[in-house]
Amino acid sequence: MTGDPLFHDGVDLVDIGIMGLKVVVAFGFLLVATMFMVWFERKLISDMQNRIGPNVAGPWGLLQTFADGVKFFFKEDLRPENADPLVFRLAPYISAVTAFLSFAIVPVGGVFKDVPGTTGTVNIFGRETFLQVADPPIGILLLLAMSSIAVYGIMLAGWSSGSKYPLIGSVRASAQAISYEAALGMSVVAVVILAGTLSTHDIVARQAGGINTWFLVTSGVIPFIVFLIAATAELNRPPFDLVEAEQELVGGFHTEYSSIRFALFFLAEFMNVITMSAIMVTLFFGGPAGPIFFGLTWFWPTIWFMSKVMVFLFIFVWFRATLPRLRYDQLMDLGWKVLIPLSLFWLMFISLKELRASNDWNWIATYAAAAGGLLLGGTLLITALRAGDRAYQKDSEDA
Amino acid sequence: MGYLDGFKITFGKLFEERVTTEYPKEKREKPDRFHGRHVLNRYEDGMEKCIGCELCAGVCPAKCIYVRGADNPEEAPVSPGERYGFVYEINYLRCIHCDLCVEACPTEAITESKLFEFSFDNRSDAIYTKDELVVDDQGLPQKQPWELWHVGDDLKTSGWMRATASSGNPAYENRVGWSGELGYGVREPERGQQFDESEPQNVDGKDDQD
Numbered sequence: 076m077t078g079d080p081l082f083h084d085g086v087d088l089v090d091i092g093i094m095g096l097k098v099v100v101a102f103g104f105l106l107v108a109t110m111f112m113v114w115f116e117r118k119l120i121s122d123m124q125n126r127i128g129p130n131v132a133g134p135w136g137l138l139q140t141f142a143d144g145v146k147f148f149f150k151e152d153l154r155p156e157n158a159d160p161l162v163f164r165l166a167p168y169i170s171a172v173t174a175f176l177s178f179a180i181v182p183v184g185g186v187f188k189d190v191p192g193t194t195g196t197v198n199i200f201g202r203e204t205f206l207q208v209a210d211p212p213i214g215i216l217l218l219l220a221m222s223s224i225a226v227y228g229i230m231l232a233g234w235s236s237g238s239k240y241p242l243i244g245s246v247r248a249s250a251q252a253i254s255y256e257a258a259l260g261m262s263v264v265a266v267v268i269l270a271g272t273l274s275t276h277d278i279v280a281r282q283a284g285g286i287n288t289w290f291l292v293t294s295g296v297i298p299f300i301v302f303l304i305a306a307t308a309e310l311n312r313p314p315f316d317l318v319e320a321e322q323e324l325v326g327g328f329h330t331e332y333s334s335i336r337f338a339l340f341f342l343a344e345f346m347n348v349i350t351m352s353a354i355m356v357t358l359f360f361g362g363p364a365g366p367i368f369f370g371l372t373w374f375w376p377t378i379w380f381m382s383k384v385m386v387f388l389f390i391f392v393w394f395r396a397t398l399p400r401l402r403y404d405q406l407m408d409l410g411w412k413v414l415i416p417l418s419l420f421w422l423m424f425i426s427l428k429e430l431r432a433s434n435d436w437n438w439i440a441t442y443a444a445a446a447g448g449l450l451l452g453g454t455l456l457i458t459a460l461r462a463g464d465r466a467y468q469k470d471s472e473d474a
Numbered sequence: 475m476g477y478l479d480g481f482k483i484t485f486g487k488l489f490e491e492r493v494t495t496e497y498p499k500e501k502r503e504k505p506d507r508f509h510g511r512h513v514l515n516r517y518e519d520g521m522e523k524c525i526g527c528e529l530c531a532g533v534c535p536a537k538c539i540y541v542r543g544a545d546n547p548e549e550a551p552v553s554p555g556e557r558y559g560f561v562y563e564i565n566y567l568r569c570i571h572c573d574l575c576v577e578a579c580p581t582e583a584i585t586e587s588k589l590f591e592f593s594f595d596n597r598s599d600a601i602y603t604k605d606e607l608v609v610d611d612q613g614l615p616q617k618q619p620w621e622l623w624h625v626g627d628d629l630k631t632s633g634w635m636r637a638t639a640s641s642g643n644p645a646y647e648n649r650v651g652w653s654g655e656l657g658y659g660v661r662e663p664e665r666g667q668q669f670d671e672s673e674p675q676n677v678d679g680k681d682d683q684d
Contacts, residue, residue: 119488122487122488123484123485123487123488124487125487125490125492125493126492126494127492127494127496130496393481393484393485396484397480397481397483397484398480
């Protein structure tokens with residue numbers, strides 16, 4: 076039996092109630108987490124820059140985001156004369172809704188042990204269920220779909236603003252997202268091949284059993300590194316924040332936005348940071364896996380999950396505090412010439428490994444063929460890159 | 475480690491001390507030559523120093539000073555000389571506190587105090603007239619309702635004038651070349667304008683006291 080055990084014996088009102096509860100709790104949790112994420116980022120980045128950061132609203136400035144949110148509600152909602160009225164209003168909601176939806180597939184808790192029938196479930200009102208809003212069979216594909224649709228939010232926002240800077244920002248956003256989605260997708264596929272499933276719950280279940288079984292280790296770290304870099308680019312966070320490069324584009328795609336519409340973009344951006352961290356924990360770090368000490372057994376996995384997510388939130392802020400923004404050609408070079416070949420190669424390597432294991436191929440012959448393929452592919456790639464560089468130099472000399 | 479060195483630096487900053495002064499809560503001590511709001515000084519006998527020459531208005535880069543001079547009334551002269559400042563207005567919505575007026579003043583009439591925390595809520599309050607600028611009978615600035623004062627802020631009102639007076643030239647150190655002020659008498663020049671090995675140097679960044 077696959078999928079949430081909640082629905083295995085038909086659906087009644089209690090099931091619907093539990094689902095509703097999960098949605099409301101996840102929604103509320105995500106909103107509050109986003110609020111604190113904004114505070115956390117501001118506080119941490121000021122710590123890293125020898126500043127104090129927000130410290131007036133509430134204890135340690137904890138309510139700063141709340142105050143900002145309230146302020147946004149009372150601001151005048153401007154719409155430029157040249158803006159397309161419908162699309163201009165629609166775009167922030169596309170961003171925000173996709174940001175909410177992609178979190179639905181993340182398992183945030185549950186004890187994952189190799190006991191059949193009880194993997195990763197908790198008991199709510201006498202019903203067994205997963206601690207995640209939804210466990211669709213397409214699982215992780217939903218994340219890729221949502222992060223692609225989120226680009227529409229940015230793209231349409233920039234295009235419909237009727238202003239040049241947002242337009243440039245949104246064109247950059249689309250190009251960047253398309254470039255990095257390939258690398259992101261391929262590092263996800265590496266995990267999916269190892270797990271043999273798309274469902275996030277099953278991906279986490281396959282990693283139950285200690286650090287050695289985490290896909291970080293079994294996939295050989297490279298997919299994780301590619302995923303981390305590509306995710307940073309997908310999130311439009313520094314050092315890949317060319318979409319809203321203040322020095323060049325004022326505010327990028329959200330230049331013309333104000334009031335609550337701007338707040339929605341802001342919300343979506345930080346919510347995506349949390350979601351991507353959670354996805355990384357799910358894919359590579361065993362999700363809620365961790366030792367269970369005493370007391371409530373269902374409580375510890377959630378704590379472990381949150382701590383792992385916190386580490387990634389810290390890393391994202393650390394990136395921002397440390398790395399200067401990439402130039403646009405560097406961004407494209409990194410995406411197309413480094414990350415995509417690397418993840419492609421690693422994907423083929425992992426596929427070959429799995430194929431060899433399941434078909435019982437001779438390993439010398441297999442890896443000899445792989446080395447030959449790598450040599451050929453690598454030579455072709457390097458030749459192509461050199462040809463590209465020569466053409467580029469010739470162009471710039473002619474110009 | 476190349477790329478990773480930067481991460482080490484930013485992480486190390488987490489544990490460093492903060493340099494921020496949380497301004498409204500805690501306030502730094504102000505130097506004696508602070509450029510705050512102006513005062514119009516008087517001589518020790520109570521006569522006003524301003525002679526209405528309009529040099530301050532002429533030198534003002536922000537054009538915030540308006541002066542009109544007039545002949546002193548014979549029975550009750552306001553200033554020792556022939557003329558006095560009949561109208562004297564400074565618009566603090568324009569003033570940039572550059573202290574060029576202080577340097578231009580031939581009689582050391584206009585100097586700047588250490589007061590800077592004032593927030594008026596209408597434009598006419600922003601224009602300080604002679605009634606508000608001229609020092610009181612003790613030689614202290616007059617407190618306006620919208621000004622925030624701190625202890626000692628009203629005392630050192632002519633540090634910059636003494637530092638830049640023609641006889642305040644470093645070569646003339648310790649030689650007084652300015653007139654006395656009401657409430658203070660002839661003030662001592664500031665020390666430390668010239669490098670002197672025999673004197674302890676001002677290394678902590680704070681100005682010497684009068």
